[in-house]
Amino acid sequence: MSFLEVTAFLFDGFKISLLIFAVTLLCGAPLGLPIAFCSMSRFKIVKSISKVIVWIVRGIPLMLQIFIIYYVPGLLFGYQLFGQIDRYMFIEYGIADAGRITAVLIAFALNYACYFSEIYRGGIESISKGQYEAGYVLGLTKSQIFRKIILKQVIQRIVPPMSNEIITLIKDTALANCIMVCEIIKNAKELAATKALIWPLFFTGVFYLVFVGVLTVVLNKAEKKLSYFRS
Amino acid sequence: MAILEVSNIKKSFGKTEVLKDISFTLEKGDVLSIIGSSGSGKTTLLRCLNFLETTDCGKIVADGEVLFDSEDKTKMTDEKIRENRLNFGLVFQNFNLFPQYTVLQNLTLAPTLLKKGDDVTIKQKALELIKKVGLEEKADFYPCQLSGGQQQRVAIARALALNPKILFFDEPTSALDPELTMEVLNVIKGLKESGCTMVIVTHEMAFARDVSDKVIFMDGGVIVEQGDPEQVINNPQNERTKHFLNRYKENS
Numbered sequence A: 001m002s003f004l005e006v007t008a009f010l011f012d013g014f015k016i017s018l019l020i021f022a023v024t025l026l027c028g029a030p031l032g033l034p035i036a037f038c039s040m041s042r043f044k045i046v047k048s049i050s051k052v053i054v055w056i057v058r059g060i061p062l063m064l065q066i067f068i069i070y071y072v073p074g075l076l077f078g079y080q081l082f083g084q085i086d087r088y089m090f091i092e093y094g095i096a097d098a099g100r101i102t103a104v105l106i107a108f109a110l111n112y113a114c115y116f117s118e119i120y121r122g123g124i125e126s127i128s129k130g131q132y133e134a135g136y137v138l139g140l141t142k143s144q145i146f147r148k149i150i151l152k153q154v155i156q157r158i159v160p161p162m163s164n165e166i167i168t169l170i171k172d173t174a175l176a177n178c179i180m181v182c183e184i185i186k187n188a189k190e191l192a193a194t195k196a197l198i199w200p201l202f203f204t205g206v207f208y209l210v211f212v213g214v215l216t217v218v219l220n221k222a223e224k225k226l227s228y229f230r231s
Numbered sequence B: 001m002a003i004l005e006v007s008n009i010k011k012s013f014g015k016t017e018v019l020k021d022i023s024f025t026l027e028k029g030d031v032l033s034i035i036g037s038s039g040s041g042k043t044t045l046l047r048c049l050n051f052l053e054t055t056d057c058g059k060i061v062a063d064g065e066v067l068f069d070s071e072d073k074t075k076m077t078d079e080k081i082r083e084n085r086l087n088f089g090l091v092f093q094n095f096n097l098f099p100q101y102t103v104l105q106n107l108t109l110a111p112t113l114l115k116k117g118d119d120v121t122i123k124q125k126a127l128e129l130i131k132k133v134g135l136e137e138k139a140d141f142y143p144c145q146l147s148g149g150q151q152q153r154v155a156i157a158r159a160l161a162l163n164p165k166i167l168f169f170d171e172p173t174s175a176l177d178p179e180l181t182m183e184v185l186n187v188i189k190g191l192k193e194s195g196c197t198m199v200i201v202t203h204e205m206a207f208a209r210d211v212s213d214k215v216i217f218m219d220g221g222v223i224v225e226q227g228d229p230e231q232v233i234n235n236p237q238n239e240r241t242k243h244f245l246n247r248y249k250e251n252s
């Protein structure tokens, strides 16, 4: 196999890594918000449930969570949901791995939503109560205060920890190969097994590095853009 | 008729009774200073009057309108509390400006959200107020680019942007260096001249004496002595007031 062929094959895998990355961000980031609000709820039950969920999800390895999501429908209901999706999508549309990828996406979105929720909670709780009170004495509603006063300060404060999580996320996507999803490292391992090529495995690092480099630049820009005020 | 009538206000936090039966009145255009040692309940009183704390007992009447009456058992809605708050303005010890907005935006935010007029009028009024507190060159600055004294003047202007009937100050200068204190006190003096009704919690005795029409001395959650400033500050009758003011003279 030529260098170009290997690169193309690895890039096919990296597209799956990027898909997992994008979907996790797009679903996990919004989903973290209601979880954060539940964790701060006045209602003790809501708060405890939310905190227990966050504890469990952050407390066990993501790899294990992928296994759980993937195998639980079969174990509990005797229906291999994701395996069926795999078969159906392959037979009907020739798309491989659709069910496995779905399982991975669910596990990732839930896992990251919990991490994000803790970042949101920390950000929201770090805003001084004087900011709320200044809004109250100006006759504003709670929702106006949150949207127009608190939110932007929270965003400014959470950009650095979110950046960290986002950079971790692209590397975590490699975990998808624990249920044989063809992400980049899985493809590289396949080359090692079938073509006796070991260098592609190390070469995958370049893909991650380039992507993380781009991410770092973009995230730093965002951080800079928000640094015009100090809260 | 008095613009503010406070009768028999009580407030406890758990078992500690912080305000025990506070009553006073304030005439339109007057300046009232509240003095008293730390923990005597001055901040709590201002917070109760501005509906940042729920008052346990008593009655608050502003300009003839009953804002709060513990005899009236109907529950206060959030809407009513917000309306009540709009009667008054409150200036905090640590300013609490909105950091992501410029000086001008700090002033226009609430009037715009509350639809108090069209954008042009709101902006014009805001610029006038910014001028009034002497910051016309700083209208487009962010709070972090201003000194403490300037920030506090913005906070005063922001409170005035909603035309409150009474402006409350909780130790407006105690987070400031002595040089910056004067610029804020001068703004307050200017407001008095333009007829603004104000209630000021302060530790600046000389200022309280010069600017006030009435002084209240609080201790342990009660009003120990009240009257005109000359009398309360220069010639206190009560032992506790004398004791408090003596300590002040020793310290300054």
Ligand SMILES: Nc1ncnc2c1ncn2[C@@H]1O[C@H](COP(=O)(O)OP(=O)(O)OP(=O)(O)O)[C@@H](O)[C@H]1O
Residues within 6 Å of the ligand: B013, B016, B018, B036, B037, B038, B039, B040, B041, B042, B043, B044, B045
């Ligand atoms: N949210 C609260 N919960 C419990 N106790 C409180 C609360 N707020 C105030 N207190 C108590 O009420 C008392 C009066 O406090 P307050 O802040 O009104 O005093 P102050 O006269 O403003 O004092 P200072 O001059 O130090 O500002 C204090 O003993 C304080 O500990």
Ligand SMILES: [Mg+2]
Residues within 6 Å of the ligand: B042, B043, B044, B170, B171
């Ligand atoms: Mg106080």
